[in-house]
Amino acid sequence: MTRRVLLLATLVFVFLVAPLALYAAGTSEAVPGKEIELRWASIWVGQDSKAAPVNAIIAEFNAANAGKIKVVVDPQPDYNAHEQKIRTAIAAGIAPADIWTMKLNPTTAEFYNSPLLMDFTKSFKGDWKASFDAASVTTSTINGMLKSLPFEVAVLPIWFNMDLLAKVGVNAVPKTEAEFWSLMDKLKAAGISASSQMTGDTNAWTSMIWFSHFAISMGGPKVWSKPFTDPVFVKAAEYTKRMIVDYSTADAIGLGAGGSGGHFLAGRTALFSNGPWYAGRADLAATPFFKNITIAGLPAFGPTSNYTVSRIQANICAVATKDKAREAAIIEFLKYLSLPANVKRIAEASGAMFAVASDATPANHLQAQFATLAKNTKVSAQDLEAALGATATLEFGQQLSAFALGRISAAEFTKLVEAKIDR
Amino acid sequence: MKHAFSLSHISAQILKWTVLLFFLSAALFPLVWLLINSFRSNLELQITSFALPERWLIGNYERALQVASLPRLFFNSIVASFSAVIINVLISSLAGFVLSREVFKGRDTIYTIVTAGVLIPIIAFMVPYFSLITKLGIYDSLSALILVYASVNIPVSMFLITSFMRSIPKELEEAAIIDGCGFVQRFSKIVFPLSQSGLVTAGTFCFIYSWNDFIMAMLLTSGLSARTVQLGIKFFTSQFITDYTSMFAAIIITMIPSVGAYVFLHNRIISGLTAGAVKG
Structure with a gap:
């Protein structure tokens, strides 16, 4: 009997108490002369098109700083889970890693109030600062603090499958609103789903981009400062519903980004909306219509024309530390990562665009079109998610489904989203 | 007829x-x-969502094993799940024994408070557990997962085990007392062995939760040394691109242990649930 009790006690100790004791000693304070290990919670891992060049850059940095600094990637392949983890960690008063990325929007901007984030303001100067796009830096500076570095940026135009347009006798992207709706009607009459819409996921991604196009065109680049119940948003909602109900695939309501993109990849839809990262996909390059995709903006639906929808896609944050050696190591790595030569490598491998100027050569004709579009547009404005934050965007997606199903009116839709905007 | x-x-x-x-x-x-x-190509999947493969692609399974380092993650899942089950069943059975067989003031209150834990959504535990685990210094270790999995499942395990133990006739214990058994012996020689079905049921629920958990594994680990298979599945997705068919292959592989556990133990699970429900 005593042996059994001893066995039970031993098992509890081995599995519960001993591991706690073994791990309890860990601290992250740098010891002089000892290699500083920096943990980077990175989303650019696994299947991501930026994974390979970023890993190569890290390996080179580690080799050049052997014995002094070592950057270790904590892979975060699931972006939604990554965001959840960051929120949880900061709510718990603990930095999620030494370095991590986040989408800067009004929701995540709240993190700037946390003392956990390093303020780059003092160290961000000279050549380092000069290499960054000034507008992106301004956007990322809140209350005089630069607690996240703008890194990946994007424009979010419309993709046209010109092979499908040619089937209905159209050989150029529409230049006016009338031409646009005429194209939609022709595609519909030919039995072709005109556009890839979706209301699923946490942000109704592709339809959110369409909505942003309509709103910016009608309300100008500062449209997001208006109340969401403004007639501009009501009209933009009605246009978006029309695109979903009349000119999209039957499964658009509730569909996720994978399904929306899948329709375009399968040649089922003629128009699509997404960022430059999608241009580097191998399965897109394998489609028979790849060479005949045109990247362009929408025609003017209001007073604003020649505009583009854009966003800072990823900002880099670092942990605030009193350990000067660790702080210096973090800065040194971020400077290396954002060297124009390194950014060029990532851009060329992935097709993504960055807030750091580089002379990257586009890898394919789609990426070249993205670069030209970004260069030639007069007006640039943020999309809904970047401008209004995650909470409002989540509500936007959920209520867009109800609106598209006819359960609520456009006015009710905008009122419900307005209630979730933290101004 | x-x-x-x-x-x-x-x-x-x-x-x-x-x-x-x-x-x-x-x-x-x-x-x-x-x-x-899981045997089709991504292009086939995008063209038709349900059809037999043009060519059965075993490569999806090979990629599933290689890309996500599934063998290592499998090992981590096995260690975390089985350890959590052992600890959970030990603690829950000891507590269940006291709550089902001993009469003392506040017994029902304690039982109600602990079992009410089944009503709390797991997401509510995220911040407190993250804080606790990092302060204990066991972040990114299997110990963190074992501790959390064992703890989170205590309410449901205690509910099942206590209900089961209440169904064991008191006469058996009384006979054991006459034969000289003490408190610990009554537990270890009489009640614990007779509660096997209830213990297996509780253990199986704990195992299935531990094996399938994504939220806590994502939150409390950051590297390959402690991550579990459910996180491995996510290696086929990125922010904008998903290798669906390889991911499906990975999901099929990860389902095998929990489905297997149920197939081999379902008789005991059902009898455990029935006994707890009817006689408890």
């Missing part, structure tokens, strides 16, 4: 089997869909 061939009997049988087959199909369809699509 006449009754067996009557029209109403045949109609009832047809109706019964139609309803049963409908629900069987509804239950099995997602699994069949997943299995078949």
